[in-house]
Every structure is written in structure tokens, then in C-alpha cells.
Amino acid sequence: MPIYNYLGAIAMVMWQRVSDDLAPADFVTAVQAMDPEAGNYTAQLLWQRGYRDIRELSGFFDPGNYTPTSALAFPEMAAALARLQQAQERQEKVVIWGDFDADGVTATAVLWQGLGQFFTPHTHLTYYIPNRLKESHGLSKAGLESLAQASCQLIITCDTGSSDATEIAYAQTLGMDVIVTDHHTMPTDPLGAIALINSRQFPQDHPLRHLSGVAVAYKLIEALYHVWPEQVQEPLDHLLDLVAIGLIADLVELRGDCRYLAQRGIAQLQKSQRPGIRLLLDRCKAKGDRATDIGFGLGPRINAVSRIYGDAGLVVDLLTSKDEKYCRNLVNQVELANDRRKALQKDVFQDACTQVERLDLSTTRVIILMDDQWPAGVLGLVAGQLTQEYGRPVILLNGNGENPETAMAAGSARSYGGIDLYELFHSHGHLLDRYGGHPFAAGLRLPVRNISLLQAALNQSLGETLDIPNFGEKVITIDLEVKVHELGQALFRELYLLEPYGMGNPVPKLLLKNVTLTKIQQLTTKDSRGKRQNYSFTTFEFDRRAANLPNFDGIAWNYKAVDFPKGPCDLVIELGIDAKRKVYQARVIDIHPSQTLEVTTATDTLDWLWDYRQKPFPKLKTPVLMMRQCPQSWQDWRDWFQRAQAENLPLMLAYPLPQLSPPEHTWRIFVGTIKYLSHHREPVSRSELKLRLNLGDRSLDLGLRVLLVLGIHIETDRDPGHRDDLDIIYRFTWPQAPSYNMPSSGTALEQFFEALREEQFRYRYFGSIPLNTLKKVLSTG
Template sequence: MVVWQQLAAATPPGPFISAIKSLHPEAGKSTAQVLWQRGWRNIAAIKSFLFPEDYKPTSAFAFAEMSQAVERIAQARRDQEKVAIWGDFDADGVTATAVLWEGLGQFFPQHERLIYYIPNRLTESHGLSMIGLAQLQAQGCTLIITCDTGSTNLEEIRYAAGLGMDVIITDHHTLPPYRPHVTALINPREFADDHPLRYLSGVAVAYKFIEALYEEFPTVPQLPLDRYLDLVAIGLIADLVELQGDCRYLAQRGIAQLKSQKRPGLAALLKNARQKGDRPTDISFGLGPRINAVSRIYGDASLCVELLTTQDPQRAAELAQAAELANDRRKALQKTILNQAEKEIARLDLSTTYVIVLMHPQWSVGLVGVVAGQLAKKYGRPVILLRAEGLELADGDLGELDLASEPNALPYPGNEIEPPDLARGSARSIGGLDLYELLNQHLHLLHRFGGHPFAAGLSLPIQNVPLLREGLNQALGQRWGGQPPIEPAIGIDLDVPVAELGAGLFRELKLLEPYGLGNPGVTLRLQGVEIQKPWRNGLKDIQGQTQNYSFVTFTILDPESGHQAAGIWWDHQPQDIPPGRCDLVGELNFNTKDNQYVFHVRDLQPAPYANVLPGHSTRLEILDYRYRPIPPLPEPVLTLETPPQTWTEWRQWLTQAQRAAIPLALIYSHPPRTTPTQAWQRLIGITKHLSRTGAQIGLDRLQQELGLSALAVTKGLDTLTALGVEIFVYPQPEQPNAQPAISCRYPQAIAANPQAVEQFALTVAEEQFRRHYLAQVPTPTLRQVAGQSA
């Protein structure tokens, strides 16, 4: 069950609310409440955060090597050199290529002295390649400018130098241990974490490069610099960078330009996506997936560069149609991979799994990164999904498969030659875990590897996959103290009535956009509502074919006031909605197709929702006297004398103490440890005694005797039944709340069923691990579960 976290709901002071309202006609108490809860206090800073016209952008020459890059472009113009842009095939890389293509096209004739090269996703990988560099050198190129790639391609850069080509790198991925031998390296990773340029994506770095050229040679360009901002916004939001500082400023200005739809290609894409282009979600759920799908399905991303830069509306419509078909195909394949991966995860013991590493011979490498991100978010663990390319495909091939790896894949010494049997794929991280650094500790197992703290691509020999899985789990197990990561809670920003789910609240909260890392979307909670007229809907592709995605739509009713609102819950069915009143958490959106405001549900539970943790304002005092003498306890106090066996039980105790504003005292000792063998022998002994004497025993008493849960005892009885033992169940009507009793009859000979016994042993082992782990949870972890900092 997902935990809901009630954020600190301290009411902002009146002067603060008044100041926020004075900033914009749409601003109101809800805007002030969210800003206050997120730590905003300075009105001037808030003004520059909300309105780009009040933000002072950082100079492009803040990059240490920008001047060298600009001077090398000037030299190339003077000497009539031929220049090549080396791009990348994801949305950030494609938009970066388009920005450089149009921007540098103001300085060099396109197709004559300026060309671009993007690796084919189905046959090549991210980053520079020696084959591609040789092709460009054969075409007469003497200067290569990368975008969204290249920082770690050390061997390839040396190869380019040997061919007589200079390289300028514009990128944002993790820097190598030492500077590559290039003319200029423009990468925001050189800045401190709090620098306003630190989190620029690849397209934003490319834009700052063009900005520097415009500043240095103001009389050359014929097109305005602002022309590129819509492309910058797409790459920034699609790449999920932290939207702070210049990132937020550029995204805000870019979305404003995107709304005008000056580019025929973007207008055609938005039309197919049924979006206006005025919100970041139009990019993250509309434009970004369609741009990415082109290379995932067709391989060649140059189609997208043409789509983004053409001024021919008819050609734009044709290319947008091709992108739409690719996206439909992508969604079908992605859903298949997700279902297969979740079946594999169901077989894992997640109590001892710190990183999920799965491999399959049919998975498309171009799609596993997307699925890995979905799974990491759902299970709260880093996820690595791999395609075993050397294995034979089983029945049910997924169709066109993507053979690419991830950004800036770097071959390590001794790994330059492609082994015949490789596993290739992608990794996605969770908040607070530097995945790049973690994988960097296991280079000896990898063939290629590259990326950044949140996402990485890798390839390795298939035989090394178990070693990598074991090594990563061991490393994270030690780092996390043997405790699986706590399931991330859904933070509740505002409680709102159904009556407010309309234009006013929507426009007010829209002031806080664009949302992203560092500025999450505003989560609303509706309490005690009724869900009426649930209806299952299916998605169809552009050709009218049904896809394997579904969602449920319904009416949300406030039974007290009678107000109604439209609701939607993606990837769910009507039967997932519990009867009676519910509490809902989600976001308010606008459906352009139906021209109505819709509440997008993230999670729902029967009301009243008992699994909501209080806010930070009430500090929970935990008195930890486990495994030691107990001193006199204060009054009042809530005492916990036996360790909870599930996180749900823990949350109930923590919430009870927090709501009552009294300390929680932990005064229990170590729970007795029962091995699977001991539990099985004890169960055999008890049931043989019942068979011999004809006696009965209550299931609750049997649980106490075995020291096991009801689930484990039931598993044990099922195992006995599989061996041929007859189990008789007797309800106890004279004790309505009591569990039933059982008796047994043993056959003369018990059947051999080692698999059934093994399953019981695994159940007991997992339960004992969980019980002892939960009994020793550190106090700081309990505070995190209670929604407080340690």
C-alpha cells in the first residue's frame, strides 16, 4: 500500500499571502500555501521564480572554455572549413542537433559546409564512433561539434585527432576522470551544485553555445536567438533535468514560444497529441515520447531533425504521421516489456533485493530505459533491464528490436573488442542514489558504460550479469545497513473540496509550472468523495487499432455539497475502485479534447484513509529501549512490547503516537528465531500428535506454538495436504471472533513432494528475515517512515 505523506500545513502569515496575491491576478491562497510549505520566503526570489521576465539569465561565457569554442568557430569560418554536428537520438539530443543545425546554419551554409550525423539507434550506440568519424573525415570535415554526447569518448576523440579533425564537446553527462584532448569542453558538470547552469540538459548547453556566438558576432545571424527556445524547452523537460536557475528560465520562455506553434512540425505533433503546447505535460506526455519513438522504432533520428526544422507544412504533416505511428508501436512494445518484467519481479524476495537486475532475450534495448524508470518509481529501487543479445529468441518475439546502448558509452581498457554474447540495456536510479558512481565501482564486469547519476546505459558479457547483480546488491545492502529502501510516500500539498476543481484553481497552480525535479507538481487530496459511473476506456492508435493500455473514467461526487467533477485513473479498471466513500490524491488537469477540467488520480483508498502520516509540524518522540534495561517511563506514553511484523503495523503505531502527541516507547527484546527446519519439525510433531490422539488445536494456538504468522501456518498445512495428510477444519461458533480449529489424519505413507516442502521453508525464511529486520529498524528510519527528518 502506498503511503500518503501530509506535508506540513502551517498557514502562511497574512502579509505573505497578500504579497503573493499582489504578484499576479491569478495568484491566491493556494499558491501562497504551496510556496510557503516548500520553503519560499523571499518575495523577490519568488517573483523571479514565477516570472521569467524578472529572472537574470547567466552569461554563456560563464563556461570556462566557451571562448575557445567561439574562437574555433571563427577560425572555421575564415578558413572555409566543413563542420559536422554529431548529435544523439533521444529527445534531448535531437532537439540539441536541431538547435545547432539552425544556429550554426547562420554561420555556415547548410548541407555544403555544415552537416549533421546522428547514430542509427538500431545499429549503433550513443556517443562518438570510429566508423562514423571516418565517414565524416572522408566527406572533408575538419571540425566536429557534439551535442548531448561525447564527454567520455576518449578513444574516439584520440582517433578523430589522428584523422586531423578537431572536436568541440557540448554535453551535460558525467565528466571523465581527466579532460579529453579536445578544442573545448562545454559541460555544466564543471559547475558547483548550486550554480544556475549546473543542471542544463544537452539542448540547453547547445543553446548557450549559439548564444555565445550571437553575442560575439551580432551582425552575422539573420534569425533571432529566441527562435530556438521552443526546442530548448522540449529537450529540458523530456530529459527530466532539475528545473532550477537557468533551466527553469529557459523552459518557461520556451513553453511560451511553443504555444505560438511557429514551427510546422511541432504544430503537427501537437495536433496529433491533441495538446496546445502551453504546459510542460504537453511535452512530457505528448512531444517527448513521439520524438523519442522515432529512433526507438525506425532507428534513424534524422527524420526528427527534419520534422523540427522544416518550414513546409505538408512535409511536416507527413513526418508527424510517421512519428505518431512509431509512438503507437512503442507503447505496445513497452507495455509488453513492463508486464514481463513485473512477472519476474514477483518471483524476487524484495526484502533482500536492493537493486533489480533483469535480463531477457527479447527486450528492445531502446525501450528498457523507459520501463526501468517506471519500475524504479514503483518499487523504490534502482532497476537495470538488459537484453541478452547472444541468446536465441524464444517464441513470441517482440518485433523490431533496438540494439542501442546509453549516453557516452565508454569502452574500458581491454574491452574495445565486441564480445559475441553481450547483454545491453539501461539503468534508472531513485532519489538520493548516484547510479553512475555505483556502476563505476564495478567497471571490471562491464564492456561499455556511460550516463549520469539518474540514468545510465551499459553493456557487459552475459556471464557477468549474475556477478553484477550480486555485486550491486551487496554494495547497496552495506550502504543501506541491510534495510531495503523505504517506499516513497506521496506528498499531499493541499486538501481541496470538489467544488474547487475548476478553472480558478487550475490557473492559480499553473503559475508554479513548469514542474520537474526540484519543483514537483502540486498534489491535491479529496476526502470522503463518492465515485460514480466508472467506465473502462481503451486507447486506440492513429490507425484505429486497440492498444493494450486502459484507463477508467468516472464522476467524483461530494455527497455533502452535491458538487461533481470528472476523474480519470490511468492503467486501472473499474473493479480497482473500492465501494463506498474514498479519499483520492492526484493532480488537476485540463482535457483539451473534451474541454473540461479533470482530476487525474494517482492513488485512492477507502475513506477515512488510515495510512496517512501526519505532517512535520508534530515531532514524534521515540524512546528506544530495545534489548536493554527499561528506565521509568514518562506519562502519558504509548508502549510497544512486541515488534511489529509489517511496515503497515509500524505506521499504525507511529501515527497513533504522533496524533496523540505522546512518546512511543520501544521496550521489546529480540523475537525468538525459528529456522525453517525447526518450524517444519515442530509442525510435523504437533500434527502427528493430533492424528494419534484425535485432538484439535485452534489455528491461533498453532501460530503461537510455531512462532509463525497465519500465512506461514496456512502454507505449512497446505504442504501437509500435498504430502497426503488430511486436515479437518472446525469452526468455533461459540466464539465468534476465534479462529477455527483443526485436526489431522496421517496416511500410512507420506508422498514425496520436495518442492512443496521447499516452498514452506522459503516462506518461513523470508518471514523470519522480515521479522528480525523490522524488530531492529533504526530510530532515524522510523522517523523517516513517520515523515520526519532523522
């Protein structure tokens, strides 16, 4: 029996094929012509994953055929370069402010080695990484004060800073400027930094959009190489092994420049001259030629350091030092941290599962658990495990403080099923002290007394906005169905052509039906000192004697031998390599007795969605349903999608990406528009006014209320000719020449501004939401 049943969860499992849409014969032929290893499966996977333009595939397979985007494409890169030039001319002290996860640590290492060619390390260049166990992500006033006392004058952040406007303003009062390099959510208001270099500044289909923190930091160094070539001491490629580690460990979408940098970086990783990386790869028993060497080897070890020790500076030393003896000592510390991390993660996971067993999962859409003894460093990892086990978002918290009225809790959250945690937390921000992160992984801090309120609020929100009939089911997506006799080198090489795998291009999951397993043996793992860890895994062989082939190895982590079905079985696997024995091996994702699970086919929502938010409209040969205004809620999206399905039409996203102004500016435009309409005695419909001013219903109503306070007379009528319902018609009369000055005070105007900020947040979020996120949410709604 799989672990999610063994531990008492009631979540059911569902196997679902990606698509039944077969790649056309001409596409298969074109793919096979590109590489002798390519076969039908290669072409089918590419077709299912949206790679359907043959012209783009050359760069997909070979980074040498891809044209990377210039670092100077970032809008504020020139401002950053100018400030760095000033710092160099004045011999200012520059500090890199990093972050403690793998992306942040590798970004720190990239800036340390990259900037170290232009600023003297330790004299004019230092770095600061917050302690994971004592501090939070991002800039802090205490940290800034310590840097000011050390006479720092310029701070360059990496993998952080986009939400730190208050701290940046404080840094300026201390005499320090800030350049932000980051990839997290863009700020809604001006940040106050000298330059903001953030990959999320670009639209969804831009090749730089999905760069992680280390890749954005690398782009800053690339720009410096471009403007100061005479000062360069090492080739830029020297940094790419670090870029690949951070990119893949941070689980960003490997498309566009992300895939290009990951491919180039993995090639550099295999020949890396860094003793720390070579020693780490040896401990992982890996060559560094696959993304899994990072995802399951280097990444967890790098992250384990701050999870256990708090201070991630050890990793920066390990990644940048040329002293092999020193690095060997550091690697031993990394291995001990990773062993400890595994043990803690296992203990917390078992404790959390015990708590979940007391919940009524039929009414629980978000699992929130807290324990004062849980170590903060592993909460995100365990939350991720629990989301997969129980099929819903999970928030794990560590509480502190004895007074329930003042005690605070902090922890990590992981999403499930396309639910956007950032937007969800934003909707209930009044209950939180702070929050941040990605749509599918976030951190938060809140008063302990608010936990039950947050639980109720999140459950209510998801109950109102999500209509998911299979909510709580564990869905396993199957890419291909293969035969047991196909397992081996030829299939592995064919799938290897699509590497590196990651977000947006996941490791293919293969379905095998009605197979017989032999030599089933349960084992346990050992740590770096040879001590047994009590992590159960089971090895077995696929019986292939009927095909006159030798049996094939398999491994099932977190399964016991008794969990295996008796007799023929169906199973979902990933195909890989046993690095220790250097043989091809299948890794079990799920297993059931034959014909006990129905395999369904996912609805391909992308076929229904045409994204023209940043593109010129095509010449339409068939009818479509056009969205000309940005939705403001998931319910709006579902209404449009259901209408498209009812009318059997593709849904075309035809609205422009929001160009939002500060609320004060919007108010002035509002006043000017109403003055014009009043002067010319022009009537205007409510829908037209909303579209012209880019306002939602609530902000428009509050704006009209302010006009009434100012003495403007408003007449209303109905227009039965607008769309399918009645539309309000407004006529405005000003008793005297209006003033363009905003009222100096007044609750009505403050309410208008607050509503506008909330709407702008939603416009910004829903206006640029990735098509893949829409697919996940709408296909389950």
C-alpha cells in the same frame, strides 16, 4: 486495487506529506499581491519548495523580470568561438554530432539552425546522430572514420562527448578537432577537446548548473550571436521552442536559467511557425502552453522515432523543415512509431512483471532482468515503470550471442529513492564493459556471465550502505490537502501560476479524503488508425451534490473499474485539463478506501542542512555542526547527519569544493611537504597531513609506503589531545637529499595513483552532490 497489487508485486504504498510547516502570513500576503490568481495554496507550495525570498519571486513568476546568465560565463566558451571563427575563415566542413533522445535531437536541431546562419548547410555544415538500435550514445571510432572520409575538420557535439576522451584523441589523429557541448558527468582527466562547454562545470547553486544538452547548445549559439551580430539572419528567440522541448523532455531541474528558458520556450511554442511542431501539437490535442504538452505529448513522440526506427534524423527534419506537406508525412511516421512503442512497452512491462513474481523481493534491493527478445528501445521506459511499481532500482537488459562466455548484454537502469546509479556502477566498474548517464538514469553494457555477479555485488553494496526501513515501499509525496468542492477553475489557475512544472518543481499532488465517486466506467485507448490498444483506463465523477456544485471529471490510467473501492475513498490526484473535451479533470495517482492508509509527514532534511560550499560563511547567531572536509562515502554522510541530530544542531557544509590535481602533481606536493617537514624537524598529525594534502586514509597509507621504499625514515607517536580519539603523529627523516623524480616503476607508486584516482572521483562526486539528493538519501537512512 491499484496496478502494483494487481500484477502481483509485494511493494507496499505509503502516503507522505511534504511538510507540516505553514507559510508565514506575511509571505502569503506578499505572494497574493503579485498576482490576482494567487491564493493560500500558491504561497504554501512556494514555501514548501524553498522559494522563501520574496525578491526572487518576481523573476520566478515572470521571465521578463529575470536576468539570464551570459553564455560567456562558460570558462571555455572563448576557445570554442575562436575555433569556430577559424573554421569559418578557412571554410572548413563542420559536423554536429548529436544524440538520439529528445534532448539530443532538439540540440542537434538548435545547432543545425543556429550554425546554419554562419556555415552553409549541407556544404560546410552537416550532422550525425548515432542509430539507437545499432550504436551507443557518444562518439564512436566507426562514426569518426566515416566523417573523416567525408573531409570533416571540426566536430561539435551536443548532449554527449564528456566521457569520450579516447574517441576525441582518435578524431585528432584523423585530422578533426572536437568542441564538446554537454551536460553529463564531467571527466576526471583532461578531455583533449578544443573546448568543453558543460553545465556541470558550475557549482550546484549556479543558475546554469542544470541546463540540459539543448540548453547548452543554445548557449553556444547565443555566444555566436554576441560576437557575430552582423551575420545573424533570424532572432535568437526563434530557437526557444526547441529548447523548451528538450529541456522539459530531459527532466532537468527547472530552476535558475532552466526555468527562464522553459518559460520563454513555452511562450514561443504556443506561437511556433514550425509546421512540424504545429502538426505534432494537433496530434496531441494540445496548445503547447503547458509543460505536460511536452512531457506527455511531444517528448514521447520524438523519443519513439529512434526507439522504433533507430534513426532519429527524421525528427530533425520534422523540427526544422518549412515544407508543411513533407512534415505531414513525417508526423504520420512519428505517430506510427509512437503507437508501436506503446504496444512494445506494454508487452515488455508485462513480461518483466512475470519475471519479478519469481523473485524474493524481501532480499532483492536491485532488480536485474534480461530477455533476448526485449527491444532495446523501450527498456529505459519499462525500467522507470518498474521502479515505481516495486520501489527499488531496476536494470533491464537485452542479451545477444549464443556463447555464454562471449555474449554481451546491454540495457538501461532507473534509480529509486535517491540512490545514485552512476556512483554505484563506478564502484563495480570491473564487472561492466561500459556505462554512463545520469545519477538516476543510466545505460550499461556488460558480459552476460557477469550479470549474476553484478546482481550480488549491487545487493551487497546497497545492503551495506543503505539502512532504509521502508525500502521497497512505494512512497507517494503529497503537497496539499484540498476539499472536493475546491476542484475547478479557480484551483487550477492558482496552481498554473507555478508552471512550468518539472524536476525540482513537480506537478502538485493533492490529497482528497472521504469522497464519493460515481459513473465509474472502464475504457480502452485506440491508436492513430483507430485500432484498440487494450490500454485500460477508467473515467469517473466526483459527487459534489452536497456542496450544490456539478460533479467533477476524473480519469485513472491503468486502473480497472473493479479496482475502485466500494463506498467513500481517499485518493491522491493531479489537476489538469482534458484537452479533447476542454474541461478541467483530475488524474488519479493512487486510491484507497477511506481511512485505510495513514498519511505521514516527511522529515524536512533541508532544514538541517546549510550549504555554504560556494558561499562566504554567515555570521552565526546559533551553534552549528560544521563539516570542514568533504565526505567520501554515504556512511560518512550518515555519521555526520546522525551526530547533528543527536546534538540537535544544523549541519553546515563548510568545506570547499574540491580542487583536484593530477596524481603526479599531488605526488610532487606530497614529496615537497615531507621534505619541508623533515628539514625543519616538524611533527605533523595524521589528520593534519590528510587535510593539507587532500588525501584519504588509503591513499595516505600507500603514499607513506612509497616513502619507505625510497628510504625515508618515519617515526610515529600518539597525540591524545586530538578530538575524541588518539591521532597519529609523524616525524620524517631523510637519509640524504631527496629526489623529486618519481620512481620510474614500482607497484607501490602505481597503487598510490590508483587509490588517489578513486578518492578523487569520490571527492568530486560527494563534494558537489545536490542538496536535493542529500535530502532524499538522508531522510530515508
